[in-house]
Amino acid sequence: MIKFLNVTKQYQEDKMALSDMTVNIDRGEFVFLVGPSGSGKSTFIKLLLKEIDPTIGKIKIDGKDITRISQRKIPHLRRKMGVVFQDFRLLQDKTVYENVAFAMAVINTSPKEIRRQVPNVLALVGISDRANMFPHQLSGGEQQRVAIARAIVNNPSVLIADEPTGNLDPETAWETMKLLKQINRRGTTILMATHAKDIVDMMQQRVIAIENGKIVRDDQKGVYGYED
Amino acid sequence: MIKFLNVTKQYQEDKMALSDMTVNIDRGEFVFLVGPSGSGKSTFIKLLLKEIDPTIGKIKIDGKDITRISQRKIPHLRRKMGVVFQDFRLLQDKTVYENVAFAMAVINTSPKEIRRQVPNVLALVGISDRANMFPHQLSGGEQQRVAIARAIVNNPSVLIADEPTGNLDPETAWETMKLLKQINRRGTTILMATHAKDIVDMMQQRVIAIENGKIVRDDQKGVYGYED
């Protein structure tokens, strides 16, 4: 379902953020993306979202080369994917409820459906009692959970998460992982960039390790694999 | 050096973010602040910085009640403290170098001294090669390291860090911890809110555990202490 073909991304002359990367992720997989800080994980995700375009190479999603689609098709591409950003990216002037409802309104969900679905998702990530607060009134972990709620509310076919447990305590982090696993079981492809060694080791899923923009390891049922 | 006396912080009617907290941190201590998401760690830190004022109670730093100092004295209070924020808070229109240099310029350091000191600190946190980039051109981990560099550049007497390793890979995280320990050895008081179980368990320092705005545990040489 997701194919990177010899993708290179160079932000600046001297250094490559990704170099000649080829990788294939099938529908329904659960993939961890690991690697040191600055290795290129977020760049990989930004390419998938067409936030940036590769310097060289092709990226195919559902068989379509997204480096070639027109500006107008981008919103429809993005609707297939739910995303949890490393910096949350919540709408600051909308409440928690509205942030989630907005993602539904965007794809033309009926108000009735929105009113039914939003509370469910907020309950799922455990922030129902914060529904009417604004992002700046939330703790870091709470904001991260709102971001997760927004990402899953439309039942996307791919869920992309950049460091979704970075601001969570271990317990909440584990609950989030259980949630992701559950979503994965319903057939959603999951791609998660993380530094959480414990979680990666425990989950026993595919692990793609990147270093300096290159894939250095790609194991089914892998482990985090960097030593302290 | 830092004293909380029956401090209560209530953002909204129904719920207390901190309730009747009394705690004492001595000069030169290394303290971990742990607790589930939303337990009140960031609130504790914001109170120290006088970003917010307590609803009830006194906060003393170096024997001075900071809930009573005048608006004009706040900058001088803050100069005693280096802070790493959970959301980095870098100046977006300044380069990495300038972000760090700015913190020095603020306290009237001579340009010569700034030119000497900034590269040292950037090297210390391992981002010398990113010196002329803007924050939005950095990876999450790189931004976090810039935030650390800025916090320590003025040799503050207290270093406060909110989740300073949340976006770092384990290896970089450990290097950061070594750095903090080293700074602590020079006599700087360190207060660090974190969810990183491994790190807390390994460092063998004082651990203050907060839950629902109350201190539930305060151990010298403590551990993270929450089970998965």
Next chain:
Amino acid sequence: MAMKTRTIIYSIKQGIKGSWRNRMMSIASITSIASVLMILGIVFMIVININSFSEITKGQFDTIQLDLEDDLSDGDMQNIGKSVKSIDGVKSVYFLSKEKALDNMKKKWGENGYLLEGLQKNPLPNSYVVELMDMRYADEVVKRVKGLQGLEEVRYYKDLVEKILKITDFIRLAGLIVIGVLILISMFVVANTIKLTVIARKKEIGIMKYVGATNWFIRCPFMIEGMILGVMGSAIAIGVISFGYKYVFDLITQKVYVMIAVYMVPAPVFIKSIAIIIAVLGIGIGVLGSIISMRKFLRV
């Protein structure tokens, strides 16, 4: 279609919410819009009144005077009057006897009028005063009239009228240019204001794009927000300008010099036209301003 309606309702709600939540910025934008429109109104007021003044002044010279020979019979004079009246472009003709003319002159000269008492006989001729429908007919009428018998002289303030016409035209043109420039400037100011609003919400727009919102979905609430700002800005400007004009008009009528008021455009007429202009401009500026200033940020 149901989709579209839903989007529109959503946009209106969001637009209203948006302008309320960003109250401070909304107030800033509204005052900017109102200010610029007020300035426009003031200039419009000045120009329209100078124009009105010229028009009225011009009208007072807008006649041809036909001096009759001294020895004509009443019948001859009446015939000339009829012939003149039948010429194309002549609006009215009235007879001015030599006695009346001297009288008028004495009145007009006021304090110097006594000089005319010293005259042995009335040197002025009987005459017809011909009012034209429009200045354009002047030359033609003069030519036709000159063919008539019994006229001593045809007096026509051609040079003066043409000078006044030239000045009026100039003022009208200058006024139009100034107003045109002002509209452009105000568009600029408002587009800038809204651009700043949008820059401040750049991040927000980016986030919407990442969630999969189409450009129109993002644009609509901003456009409605722009419209709200435009409407409110216009309303304030219309209120202030209307009230101000009425106040000045009344002041002039009562306190300063009643005669000036004759040359001024009456308050209701002015208010009606300025209100329409300001409303159209304000709303147009608000909506266009939003669209123009968002272009850059939709490319994410």
Next chain:
Amino acid sequence: MAMKTRTIIYSIKQGIKGSWRNRMMSIASITSIASVLMILGIVFMIVININSFSEITKGQFDTIQLDLEDDLSDGDMQNIGKSVKSIDGVKSVYFLSKEKALDNMKKKWGENGYLLEGLQKNPLPNSYVVELMDMRYADEVVKRVKGLQGLEEVRYYKDLVEKILKITDFIRLAGLIVIGVLILISMFVVANTIKLTVIARKKEIGIMKYVGATNWFIRCPFMIEGMILGVMGSAIAIGVISFGYKYVFDLITQKVYVMIAVYMVPAPVFIKSIAIIIAVLGIGIGVLGSIISMRKFLRV
């Protein structure tokens, strides 16, 4: 003191950097400032010229005419002239002989001048035309003059002059009000623009406060940025207005009606005064705008 100098150098550097890095916003602010100042310039231009027109017109009636009795000797007449000249408030006195007066009248009446040929004898008196230093002295001078021997009549266009004075005063007042309102409005527009700039950089200001920056340390670069914007906005406005006025002035002189130009303020004079006004306002607006609009954000 070394501290302060360092802060100032730092602020200037940061101010320049800031306005360059936020180029788009800077351009928006500069055009807004320039636009508003241009509008101000245009209104100033209109008001100052209407004022100049009134002043010059008024000046033409600003005299007292003393008609002398018919049978005075040359010595008597000269004595009267000297006495009048010595009165407080009299600027100059000149003699107008009865022949010259009739001549003037003939010229003034133009086409109707021939009427005066019919007079048996010159009915006009010899007279002194008294120019006053200022209208305020009029009543006093008239009273003193009336005590002199040999005067037939003291003619003084008091009503007319007072009407013109009233109108001139009104225009001057209205002009001042309009300009005052415009300055306020432009302050508002610019303060809003800068406020929006500051709102967009609210986060930045917050961060500075957390790093321990004092309010002045934060404010200074913004003030200098505001000053840069003000200077550039003023420069544009001065350029456009100066060029525009010169163009209009030349156009009127050459094409429309030379006589109007007499009533207009000459280009160099206008440009000099408007340049100073615009520069002072622009810079003041820039700096004050920054200070005012930052107030709210410094309380963190």
